[in-house]
Amino acid sequence: VNQFLNSLFEKDLIPRDSRVKMLASLHLIRSIELLISENYEEQIFRCPVHLSIGQEAIAVGVSLHLTVEDKVVSTHRSHAHYIAKGGDIFRMLSELIGSSWGCCKGRGGSMHIFDNSVGFMASIPIVGSSLPIAIGLALAEKNLNSKNLVVAFIGDAALETGAFYESLNLAALKELPLLIVLEDNGYSTFSNKLVRWPASKNVRETIQGMGVTYFYGKGDDVEDIYKNISDIIKRVRSYEPILLHLETFRRYEHCGPNLDDKLGYRSKTEIESYLDRDPLKILELKLVDSGVISEKNLKALAHQINDYVQDSFMSMKNHNRDYLAKFRTSD
Amino acid sequence: VSLTYTQYINKAFDECLHDDPSILLFGLGVGDVGAVFGSTANLQTKYGADRVFEIPLSENAVTGMALGLAMQGFRPVMMHQRADFSFISAEQIINQIAKTSYMSGDIYKIPLVIRMIVGRGWGQGPTHAQSPHAIFSHIPGLQVVAPATPLEGYYLMKESIYCDNPVIFIEHRWLHQTVEQSDKELIMPNIYKARIMKPGSDLTIISLSYGVIECLKIAEVLAELNLKVEVINLRSIQPWDINTVIQSVTKTKKAMLLDIGHIEFGLTGEISSVIYTELFNLMSHPILRFGLPMEPTPSSAALAIDHYPSIENMLQKIKNHFGFNFELKKAIQIFVDKFPYKTKHRDQPDIGIIGPF
Numbered sequence: 001v002n003q004f005l006n007s008l009f010e011k012d013l014i015p016r017d018s019r020v021k022m023l024a025s026l027h028l029i030r031s032i033e034l035l036i037s038e039n040y041e042e043q044i045f046r047c048p049v050h051l052s053i054g055q056e057a058i059a060v061g062v063s064l065h066l067t068v069e070d071k072v073v074s075t076h077r078s079h080a081h082y083i084a085k086g087g088d089i090f091r092m093l094s095e096l097i098g099s100s101w102g103c104c105k106g107r108g109g110s111m112h113i114f115d116n117s118v119g120f121m122a123s124i125p126i127v128g129s130s131l132p133i134a135i136g137l138a139l140a141e142k143n144l145n146s147k148n149l150v151v152a153f154i155g156d157a158a159l160e161t162g163a164f165y166e167s168l169n170l171a172a173l174k175e176l177p178l179l180i181v182l183e184d185n186g187y188s189t190f191s192n193k194l195v196r197w198p199a200s201k202n203v204r205e206t207i208q209g210m211g212v213t214y215f216y217g218k219g220d221d222v223e224d225i226y227k228n229i230s231d232i233i234k235r236v237r238s239y240e241p242i243l244l245h246l247e248t249f250r251r252y253e254h255c256g257p258n259l260d261d262k263l264g265y266r267s268k269t270e271i272e273s274y275l276d277r278d279p280l281k282i283l284e285l286k287l288v289d290s291g292v293i294s295e296k297n298l299k300a301l302a303h304q305i306n307d308y309v310q311d312s313f314m315s316m317k318n319h320n321r322d323y324l325a326k327f328r329t330s331d
Numbered sequence: 332v333s334l335t336y337t338q339y340i341n342k343a344f345d346e347c348l349h350d351d352p353s354i355l356l357f358g359l360g361v362g363d364v365g366a367v368f369g370s371t372a373n374l375q376t377k378y379g380a381d382r383v384f385e386i387p388l389s390e391n392a393v394t395g396m397a398l399g400l401a402m403q404g405f406r407p408v409m410m411h412q413r414a415d416f417s418f419i420s421a422e423q424i425i426n427q428i429a430k431t432s433y434m435s436g437d438i439y440k441i442p443l444v445i446r447m448i449v450g451r452g453w454g455q456g457p458t459h460a461q462s463p464h465a466i467f468s469h470i471p472g473l474q475v476v477a478p479a480t481p482l483e484g485y486y487l488m489k490e491s492i493y494c495d496n497p498v499i500f501i502e503h504r505w506l507h508q509t510v511e512q513s514d515k516e517l518i519m520p521n522i523y524k525a526r527i528m529k530p531g532s533d534l535t536i537i538s539l540s541y542g543v544i545e546c547l548k549i550a551e552v553l554a555e556l557n558l559k560v561e562v563i564n565l566r567s568i569q570p571w572d573i574n575t576v577i578q579s580v581t582k583t584k585k586a587m588l589l590d591i592g593h594i595e596f597g598l599t600g601e602i603s604s605v606i607y608t609e610l611f612n613l614m615s616h617p618i619l620r621f622g623l624p625m626e627p628t629p630s631s632a633a634l635a636i637d638h639y640p641s642i643e644n645m646l647q648k649i650k651n652h653f654g655f656n657f658e659l660k661k662a663i664q665i666f667v668d669k670f671p672y673k674t675k676h677r678d679q680p681d682i683g684i685i686g687p688f
Contacts, residue, residue, distance in 0.1 A: 102436070103436065104434060104435050104436035104438075105436035105437070106436075107433055107434050107435075107436055108434045108435065108436065112434045112435070114431075114434070114435035114436065114438060114439075115438070116402075116435075116438050116439070117438075121402060122402070122431070122435070124427065126422060126426050126427075129395060129422055129423065129426065129427060131392070131395070132391065132392040132393070132394065132395020132396050132398070132399070132423060133395045133396070133398050133399040133402070133423075133427065134399060135392060135395065135396045135399060136395060136396035136397060136398055136399015136400040136401070136402070136403070136407075137399040137400075137402060137403055138399070139396060139399070139400060140399065140400050140402075140403030140404070140405055141403070143381065143405070144403075162391065163391055163392055163395070163422075166387070166389035166391055166392030166393075167392045167395075169387055169389060169392075170387065170389065170392055170393070170396065173387065
């Protein structure tokens with residue numbers, strides 16, 4: 001996990017309980033996404049952003065099982081995956097403003113976050129195209145006889161691409177250490193699955209019929225995810241390719257900094273269901289209710305993380321003062 | 332004993348696999364009895380099915396897989412028995428492979444070769460006879476090579492495999508049975524430099540791959556008519572060797588280009604544009620361009636005869652365009668005498684291969 005989070009635990013500022021670690025990770029991601037959202041109007045982040053708000057539990061629950069040597073491949077919605085894998089916030093924010101301090105020297109932007117120093121191998125915004133690359137990464141790990149696994153995060157629309165089925169076939173054929181994490185938020189931009197998948201589509205049978213092991217679950221409770229996939233992770237490490245299908249909720253618009261409730265493509269009931277599905281709220285409630293963390297410490301933790309994110313943002317702006325001056329909108 | 336083009340490619344693969352365990356070979360036919368026209372023969376037995384292997388019919392995913400392997404430090408060689416099949420994987424080649432090094436801020440080198448065999452004749456037709464060198468040369472981040480002779484094939488394949496950038500390797504099917512014509516092994520200090528196959532001062536002819544073989548025939552015919560033609564074999568298409576071309580045209584003041592691809596928006600237009608920009612006032616004549624017309628390549632042998640520029644036709648156009656003072660009839664007679672077709676029909680090469688192929 002992120003260096004900053006580790007430092008919090010080392011200083012004994014908060015309990016070492018791993019659930020608190022999860023909470024801190026969720027907070028960190030949420031805090032950064034909100035910062036991007038709140039500052040987007042300033043035109044400082046000059047690239048399309050696909051925010052992870054609502055979907056953070058999956059990134060955190062999976063990544064807590066990974067070592068630095070394990071590899072992750074992401075999509076256009078890459079921020080949560082990058083931060084959860086231990087990504088560098090300063091370099092990520094720099095990348096989003098297009099500066100040479102960015103993890104890709106500003107050439108990639110939000111949709112192409114690459115940082116192999118933390119095993120975050122690629123973000124591929126062409127839906128489905130990340131999987132063939134993940135196959136190659138996993139084949140390499142197998143050829144090198146490492147114990148590393150490769151995780152490919154994909155969305156539900158990837159199941160509509162040819163690359164998905166070609167990749168599944170290869171993963172099964174070559175018995176690769178590949179975990180495909182399907183983050184199913186039900187939408188491809190604004191399109192509901194109902195207009196994209198036949199009612200008779202059976203994902204479990206489809207995946208299993210291709211020779212890949214399939215698991216399904218809810219993707220909102222990070223603790224559940226973390227606990228329930230220990231065995232899955234072990235099996236993948238011993239060369240059993242697995243697809244983990246998790247339901248999740250994309251709270252913000254597909255692309256951009258805003259909520260898009262007013263567009264009406266999601267029903268009011270559907271939107272309100274998020275109140276019970278917010279990964280951060282779920283875990284906070286659990287931890288307070290079970291007395292793992294006090295309300296006071298919870299607030300202190302949130303505060304510290306917010307401060308850290310704000311500081312990172314200020315430091316990023318200071319480092320890039322000359323660069324940012326070129327694009328000031330007020331001039 | 333002289334090796335054929337195919338045998339030289341096999342030798343290059345063999346030596347590379349032997350020298351460097353990070354090199355992997357795969358594609359349709361690599362591990363089957365045909366062994367990609369014999370070019371991968373014996374390699375699977377020698378180096379094992381982990382390094383030399385057949386693939387499922389999933390060119391797109393396998394091309395992405397090659398990228399993933401390259402990102403992890405392997406040197407994969409992916410191959411297509413027809414270049415046309417590579418279009419299935421255009422997404423991986425154009426959006427991913429070409430851009431990974433750049434868009435990752437140079438954290439990756441992508442040492443990867445995609446070998447593409449270009450078909451011609453004996454009914455290859457619309458989807459088995461395309462050469463995509465111009466298409467891929469248009470994409471920043473890709474290198475494209477198209478060697479013409481067996482030894483060039485050998486050296487360039489090795490260079491491509493050890494190159495740290497993605498390389499598209501264009502290989503014409505009609506070259507496969509050719510044997511090296513050079514007396515001694517060529518010394519190639521820089522394989523990316525164009526090669527002057529024949530020096531001359533009256534006309535510069537520029538081509539690539541199998542086109543070079545035809546241009547050499549034209550040059551030999553014109554030599555009998557006291558015209559000294561300089562034939563330039565580009566070898567590397569992206570990047571291409573501007574200096575050698577400009578030096579030659581500065582000397583001859585006339586240029587002709589022969590492409591193995593279609594004429595519009597392609598190699599001949601690009602090279603002409605650079606020549607004109609550099610030497611506009613010096614040229615004695617406009618550039619003469621040959622390539623395939625803007626229609627898909629027909630399957631029918633009868634139709635294909637008009638689709639590919641014939642040497643007779645090119646001789647006529649060269650005479651008229653540049654105002655050379657030779658008798659066309661005589662030129663064609665020299666051509667027919669000098670290069671008698673060993674087979675009856677022109678939809679197959681004059682050596683080695685008889686259809687089906």
